[in-house]
Amino acid sequence: MEENKKYYVTTPIYYPSGDFHVGTCYCTLMADTLARYKRLRGYDVFFMTGTDEHGQKIEEKAKARGITPKEYVDEFVAKAKDLWKVLDISYDKYMRTTDEYHVKAVQQIFEKLLAKGDIYKGEYKGLYCTPCESFWTETQLVDGKCPDCGREVKEVKEESYFFKLSKYKDRLLQYYEEHPEFLEPEKRKNEMVKNFFDKGLEDLCVTRTTIDWGIRVISDPKHTVYVWLDALTNYITALGYTTDQDEMMKKYWPADLHLVGKEIFRFHSIIWPAILMALDLPLPKKVFGHGWLVVNGNKISKSFGNYKDPRIYIRDTSVDALRYYLIKEITFGDDGNFSEDLFIEKTNSDLSNDLGNLVSRVTAMVEKYNQGIVVKNDSLPLEDIDKDLINSAEEMIPNFEKYMDDLKTNEAIAEIWKLISKANKYIDLSTPWVLAKEENKDRLNQVLYNLVETIRIVAVPLQCFFIETPSKIMNQIGVTKEEMTWESAKTFGVLKDGTKVSKGEILFPRIDKTEELFKVEDEVVEETQEEERKGIITIDELDKVELKVGQIKEVEKVAKSKKLYKLQVDVGEKELRTIVSGLVPYYKEEELLGKQVVVVTNLQPAKLCGVESNGMLLAAGDYDVVKLLVLDNNNGILENGSNIH
RNA sequence: CGCGGGGUGGAGCAGUUGGCAGCUCGUCGGGCUCAUAACCCGAAGGUCACAAGUUCGAGUCUUGUCCCCGCAACCA
Numbered sequence: 037m038e039e040n041k042k043y044y045v046t047t048p049i050y051y052p053s054g055d056f057h058v059g060t061c062y063c064t065l066m067a068d069t070l071a072r073y074k075r076l077r078g079y080d081v082f083f084m085t086g087t088d089e090h091g092q093k094i095e096e097k098a099k100a101r102g103i104t105p106k107e108y109v110d111e112f113v114a115k116a117k118d119l120w121k122v123l124d125i126s127y128d129k130y131m132r133t134t135d136e137y138h139v140k141a142v143q144q145i146f147e148k149l150l151a152k153g154d155i156y157k158g159e160y161k162g163l164y165c166t167p168c169e170s171f172w173t174e175t176q177l178v179d180g181k182c183p184d185c186g187r188e189v190k191e192v193k194e195e196s197y198f199f200k201l202s203k204y205k206d207r208l209l210q211y212y213e214e215h216p217e218f219l220e221p222e223k224r225k226n227e228m229v230k231n232f233f234d235k236g237l238e239d240l241c242v243t244r245t246t247i248d249w250g251i252r253v254i255s256d257p258k259h260t261v262y263v264w265l266d267a268l269t270n271y272i273t274a275l276g277y278t279t280d281q282d283e284m285m286k287k288y289w290p291a292d293l294h295l296v297g298k299e300i301f302r303f304h305s306i307i308w309p310a311i312l313m314a315l316d317l318p319l320p321k322k323v324f325g326h327g328w329l330v331v332n333g334n335k336i337s338k339s340f341g342n343y344k345d346p347r348i349y350i351r352d353t354s355v356d357a358l359r360y361y362l363i364k365e366i367t368f369g370d371d372g373n374f375s376e377d378l379f380i381e382k383t384n385s386d387l388s389n390d391l392g393n394l395v396s397r398v399t400a401m402v403e404k405y406n407q408g409i410v411v412k413n414d415s416l417p418l419e420d421i422d423k424d425l426i427n428s429a430e431e432m433i434p435n436f437e438k439y440m441d442d443l444k445t446n447e448a449i450a451e452i453w454k455l456i457s458k459a460n461k462y463i464d465l466s467t468p469w470v471l472a473k474e475e476n477k478d479r480l481n482q483v484l485y486n487l488v489e490t491i492r493i494v495a496v497p498l499q500c501f502f503i504e505t506p507s508k509i510m511n512q513i514g515v516t517k518e519e520m521t522w523e524s525a526k527t528f529g530v531l532k533d534g535t536k537v538s539k540g541e542i543l544f545p546r547i548d549k550t551e552e553l554f555k556v557e558d559e560v561v562e563e564t565q566e567e568e569r570k571g572i573i574t575i576d577e578l579d580k581v582e583l584k585v586g587q588i589k590e591v592e593k594v595a596k597s598k599k600l601y602k603l604q605v606d607v608g609e610k611e612l613r614t615i616v617s618g619l620v621p622y623y624k625e626e627e628l629l630g631k632q633v634v635v636v637t638n639l640q641p642a643k644l645c646g647v648e649s650n651g652m653l654l655a656a657g658d659y660d661v662v663k664l665l666v667l668d669n670n671n672g673i674l675e676n677g678s679n680i681h
Numbered sequence: 682c683g684c685g686g687g688g689u690g691g692a693g694c695a696g697u698u699g700g701c702a703g704c705u706c707g708u709c710g711g712g713c714u715c716a717u718a719a720c721c722c723g724a725a726g727g728u729c730a731c732a733a734g735u736u737c738g739a740g741u742c743u744u745g746u747c748c749c750c751g752c753a754a755c756c757a
Contacts, residue, residue, distance in 0.1 A: 048757070060757050091755095240754095263755065297757035327686095328757070330750090365693085365705095378693065381706060389719055397716030404715075447695090450704085457720095464721045469714070542717055 043074040044288040049086040052112035059329040073500040086131030088267040095249040105249045124503040131274045141273035154314040160196035197243040204310040205237045268308045291320040301325030356502045357383040364449045392543035398487045399539040411481035412533035426528045459490045489531045496525035512540040583680035586635035591625040608677015615651045632667040
């Protein structure tokens, strides 16, 4: 056993300017997988994610919504935590740069570097667009004008503090030289050196006087600390750096791995190490710059319509399916394609056919041939096919470890699947159904034992990236948590004699490609657009929405869709209205019949799955729980068609 | 000549220090019936973008050409 088995892994702290999409999840999911893996191996893991909450953009967004920046970021953090909960991200700490300890620590770090002479006061020259309150560089300008509003920019000078980045140039280069494993992948390191060092490192402007929403410089309060010293330092302030309670700092620093996107790789490979050098702190052991996802071949953006809430994917498949695809299909470090078609294909072939079906057929056989009881009998000789299976099973974990330690998650997973396919093949070779017919009870039980034991071993590393599946498998093959430890998966034969197997629910139902999948509900889209359009509406605008009491008279499913009901609703008009609503997952047909609900009656008609919908039912909640707004009929009934105000 | 990445059987990708071109899916043929129309076996299909060069030998090194895609001070 190695001494000091600790593992500190971080994701970037995300900037609350847009909503999360699959790409955002990817990095966090990867960190989560590594954290789970290290925990299983007995490491003392500290896994941190969080949000970078200061800056002008936040200020502007909040202003546009008519709320304070703090309210804005609080709202965002709540949403982020909600998403991480859905994905079951096992972070140990959620870091926020608006947390008090962080603010104080940043202020102290600033003063420390100022006193040391690594921060000095100077003058920032830039091209400024007054209406936009933004600085631009020469190269950002469009035809010499502000890229945002197209107006003239003027050169202004602003008093600023600078960090002596140039001072650390040689030490940084030397460090890269001596620690080839520090920056990965290799190609990104080359990019850094070529692009920036060769051009020379300029000192870095670390304060602004134009931004209010940020951390004040104590010795000069008209300045706020700019992103570099505020955001990057989160990795140490979260551990209590500069405070009395810095046991965490002693225990976990230096970080073992900073996982970052390629767009911020530069800051983590140049600026952050320089800051640490200035603070006389050791550098993180590794900074890994992963690639970006494209969705269906297109860059993720709203205009391509692929900027979807990741929960859409989970809703139509499962958390485990999404986690599997992202970690298996994308070569860590490179850009990857999140193809929705491929996602379904992979889920069906790898998860349903290979893994799910294996568990299903093995548990079925144990029930059918031996009343669910697994028999261990070591006195029987092993046949060649047995030895082959057992060898593969015992080799799997060591290979898996090798790849995981190299951050090659896709290859690590491939090792598990090699064993799964070996087990499927073993069934064909050993033909248990023939043994059953021949009433060769001993051999049959031996074969079944080997299969169940293989499944147990397979399930152990699955715990690194699956949330629901490992425990489902454990229940079905009747093993306890103690029989699922990392070390136990290295030896074949741990499974006890007399283990009770019971065929349970199907692990991964096959997904029917003809179903309409991953569709963003119209209502959801409108909601987000509404939010984009920002904030407050007047009473007149509210009056534009015509709300009436409606009673559901008929309910039928829309044939082509998984989620849509076609409803006939009485809103006090001569004829019933046809309204299509995505309530199938949340209400049964009979639950809806007769309900008096709130209907938007002047909504522009829309075709959903070929059926025209004339209105919309109001409901609350999203994804997990959706509840219709229904009338309180305790004290008498309102007529259908009554106005609502 | 701003920087970088990539062009490999129908699709998506792997290919370490140059040594008979691999994987998954799909297609076609066969087998099996324990299983989620799943599983197992076999087959077809590539002049590794193009051209020249180094070498006994290049997808892998050098040079040039064409095409695609990112980045260019903060979108993961």
